[in-house]
Amino acid sequence: MNQSFNAVTPMKRHVLVVEDEPLLALDLADELSRAGFDVLGPATTVASALGLLEVGRCDAAVLDVLLGNELSAPIVLRLQALRIPFVVITGYSSEQLSPEFACAVVLSKPARAEELISTLEKCIKGGDDCSPAR
Amino acid sequence: MSIERAASQGVTMNRMADTAWLSTERFSAPDPLRLNAARPDDDATSLAVLSGKPVNILLVDDEHMNLTVLETILDNPAYRLIKADSADQALLALLADEFALLILDIRMPGATGIELARMIKQRKKTADIPIIFLTAYYNEDQHVLEGYGAGAVDYLHKPVNADILRSKVSVFARLHRMKREIEASNAALRAEVAGRRRAQQQLSELNEILEQRVLARTRDLRASAALLQATTDNASVGLASVDLERTCSFANPAYCRMFGTGDDVVSKPLHEVLSTATAARIAPLLDRAFAGERKTCEISAASVSGDTDRSRFYSLIFEPERDADDNINGVVIVAFDITERKKTEEHVQLLLREVNHRAKNMLSVVSAIARQTKAPSQDEYVRRLSGRIQALAASHDLLSSKQWQDIAITELIRTQLSHFEALMGTRVMIDGPPVSLTATGAQFIGMVVHELATNAVKHGSLSNQVGRVMLSWDIERLPSTDRFKISWVETDGPPVVRPTQRGYGSTVIKNMAELSLEGRVTLDFPPSGLLWHLECPAMKILATDSTATMQT
Numbered sequence A: 001m002n003q004s005f006n007a008v009t010p011m012k013r014h015v016l017v018v019e020d021e022p023l024l025a026l027d028l029a030d031e032l033s034r035a036g037f038d039v040l041g042p043a044t045t046v047a048s049a050l051g052l053l054e055v056g057r058c059d060a061a062v063l064d065v066l067l068g069n070e071l072s073a074p075i076v077l078r079l080q081a082l083r084i085p086f087v088v089i090t091g092y093s094s095e096q097l098s099p100e101f102a103c104a105v106v107l108s109k110p111a112r113a114e115e116l117i118s119t120l121e122k123c124i125k126g127g128d129d130c131s132p133a134r
Numbered sequence B: 001m002s003i004e005r006a007a008s009q010g011v012t013m014n015r016m017a018d019t020a021w022l023s024t025e026r027f028s029a030p031d032p033l034r035l036n037a038a039r040p041d042d043d044a045t046s047l048a049v050l051s052g053k054p055v056n057i058l059l060v061d062d063e064h065m066n067l068t069v070l071e072t073i074l075d076n077p078a079y080r081l082i083k084a085d086s087a088d089q090a091l092l093a094l095l096a097d098e099f100a101l102l103i104l105d106i107r108m109p110g111a112t113g114i115e116l117a118r119m120i121k122q123r124k125k126t127a128d129i130p131i132i133f134l135t136a137y138y139n140e141d142q143h144v145l146e147g148y149g150a151g152a153v154d155y156l157h158k159p160v161n162a163d164i165l166r167s168k169v170s171v172f173a174r175l176h177r178m179k180r181e182i183e184a185s186n187a188a189l190r191a192e193v194a195g196r197r198r199a200q201q202q203l204s205e206l207n208e209i210l211e212q213r214v215l216a217r218t219r220d221l222r223a224s225a226a227l228l229q230a231t232t233d234n235a236s237v238g239l240a241s242v243d244l245e246r247t248c249s250f251a252n253p254a255y256c257r258m259f260g261t262g263d264d265v266v267s268k269p270l271h272e273v274l275s276t277a278t279a280a281r282i283a284p285l286l287d288r289a290f291a292g293e294r295k296t297c298e299i300s301a302a303s304v305s306g307d308t309d310r311s312r313f314y315s316l317i318f319e320p321e322r323d324a325d326d327n328i329n330g331v332v333i334v335a336f337d338i339t340e341r342k343k344t345e346e347h348v349q350l351l352l353r354e355v356n357h358r359a360k361n362m363l364s365v366v367s368a369i370a371r372q373t374k375a376p377s378q379d380e381y382v383r384r385l386s387g388r389i390q391a392l393a394a395s396h397d398l399l400s401s402k403q404w405q406d407i408a409i410t411e412l413i414r415t416q417l418s419h420f421e422a423l424m425g426t427r428v429m430i431d432g433p434p435v436s437l438t439a440t441g442a443q444f445i446g447m448v449v450h451e452l453a454t455n456a457v458k459h460g461s462l463s464n465q466v467g468r469v470m471l472s473w474d475i476e477r478l479p480s481t482d483r484f485k486i487s488w489v490e491t492d493g494p495p496v497v498r499p500t501q502r503g504y505g506s507t508v509i510k511n512m513a514e515l516s517l518e519g520r521v522t523l524d525f526p527p528s529g530l531l532w533h534l535e536c537p538a539m540k541i542l543a544t545d546s547t548a549t550m551q552t
Helices: A022-034 A045-054 A073-079 A113-125 B002-022 B033-038 B044-051 B064-073 B087-096 B113-122 B141-144 B160-236 B253-259 B276-290 B339-372 B380-401 B409-416 B418-423 B440-457 B505-518 B544-551
Strands: A014-018 A038-043 A060-064 A084-090 A107-108 B056-061 B079-084 B101-105 B131-134 B153-157 B238-243 B249-253 B295-300 B312-320 B327-336 B427-432 B466-477 B483-491 B520-524 B530-538
Touching: A014 A045, A022 A060, A022 A113, A022 B339, A022 B505, A038 B327, A038 B409, A045 A073, A045 B339, A060 A073, A060 A113, A073 B339, A084 A113, A107 A113, B033 B380, B056 B087, B056 B160, B064 B079, B064 B160, B079 B087, B087 B113, B087 B530, B101 B160, B113 B131, B113 B327, B131 B160, B153 B160, B160 B418, B238 B253, B253 B327, B276 B312, B276 B327, B312 B339, B312 B466, B339 B505, B380 B409, B380 B440, B409 B418, B409 B427, B409 B440, B440 B483, B440 B505, B440 B530, B505 B520, B505 B530
Parallel strands: A014 A038, A014 A060, A060 A084, A084 A107, B056 B079, B056 B101, B101 B131, B131 B153, B427 B466
Antiparallel strands: B238 B249, B238 B327, B295 B312, B312 B327, B466 B483, B483 B530, B520 B530
């Protein structure tokens, strides 16, 4: 873990990373920690992601839609319930996504690290405008 | 014989008188005026010329002189004059030819003219030939002649008046001609009657044949109607026809099944047979079909009201039906079940989406590799990155050829180590049971083997001439769960140097395994050579049936 640089914020934000492709998960974690986030995970399954949400502090999340054979929809519902902002990264086009993802901020794979980080920061600042739990 | 006798009796007796009457003024040169004037036998002439064939007249007289005189009087192209100087000759002539008239001298030696006449009248064939008797004296033979009665017999007194003779001959000739014509037309009539009878016969024969053909055709029709019935009854294609009143006039079982109409659709209005939605949908198409256009549409059975499988899709064709005068008198509806095609289309869509998804995932992986790859120079960076992308591509080929499941581990390893084909079995040894990997497991092993091999060539045991690599794997059976173990052991390489920088390689061979396989990775650098070891739950990396196969 690289904890040496943190000029932007005195307190690091904790970001949950959910991605089943290990290399992508590690790369995402790498990019996020370099951008000053504390990475929660990465989780490669729905169960492990929900488990991490129970035990750790979480300020935001980055998640893939399809984890192996399961959809990450339960994680989305949980995040919305907890009013935690999140960004979805997927190879699917947004109209292919199930209704749970309707109001989510979606980035298409492959996402540029800079774009992901700026989007994530916007979501954190914008509060809960992308998690209107119905 | 009696003729001969009669002839010899009367010869001398009449000779003089006979000659006398013929040689009188009556038979001098013909009057030029008379020749030109209309003569009684003029039309006989024209008739003869017209009909082309002269009538035969038999002149019978024992006196040659008299015959010559008669010949002269009756000289006419319409007549063919046959002379006979005895009853015998006359009879012979009568046998040979058909005669219109006989001019007969009553008094002849041998058989008299009367006897000859009697014989002629008795013979059936000659009975109808008219006879003009020439008599020498008035009254002499009157009573005899009257015995013959009816019109076919006439007589003239000598000396003969040429005009009267010609006139009478002309009358008989005409009679004969008329008789001949009547006979001819009778014959023609008979021929015609026979012809008609024949035609009638042929007609009735034809009728018979026709009737048989009709019977055969009816049989064929019945058979083909039965075939058609069986075909439409058992067809998977729905068939129905609609008449001008928009009433269903026919529907086969498949159609009734598709639209859940029950069997009694015939003569019901179409909107009663279909749901309101379906009826509204097809009404405009039906209108166009009645206007002569062939229309098609696709409908979902979900809009059909009847009791039917609503998950199905149908393609409908509306085909105008025409009568013999080419007027549209109905529309045939052909309904195909296209559910399978729809499913295939959906499946193709799904696959395309999946392909797109996988491509994007792969691009993400590639860009992650690019980001994670570190190198001291640009050239080295490109070399390392392209090596990694090629390793990924090689695994990918194998994965897609196996449809992303059950990848044989040996095949995968050989693919990744194809550069070291020459060293196989001598410096590069692989050993382990023939298990199959999951797609994730295969991708991981592929990447790891590439990284380890690249490192071995660059820094490890494959960078000198004698170093060796042993890649081995096994499954450890434990009561709780099976565990998969794989290790890469290098020996006889150059002195081992622990790397100072942790780059992509270590991410792959250590972190990835821990993250995705819940495995434990050991990476060690003893003096003998690099040592990499992975141990993880078998179910995380092996295809499910692979472990089952191993246990048997």
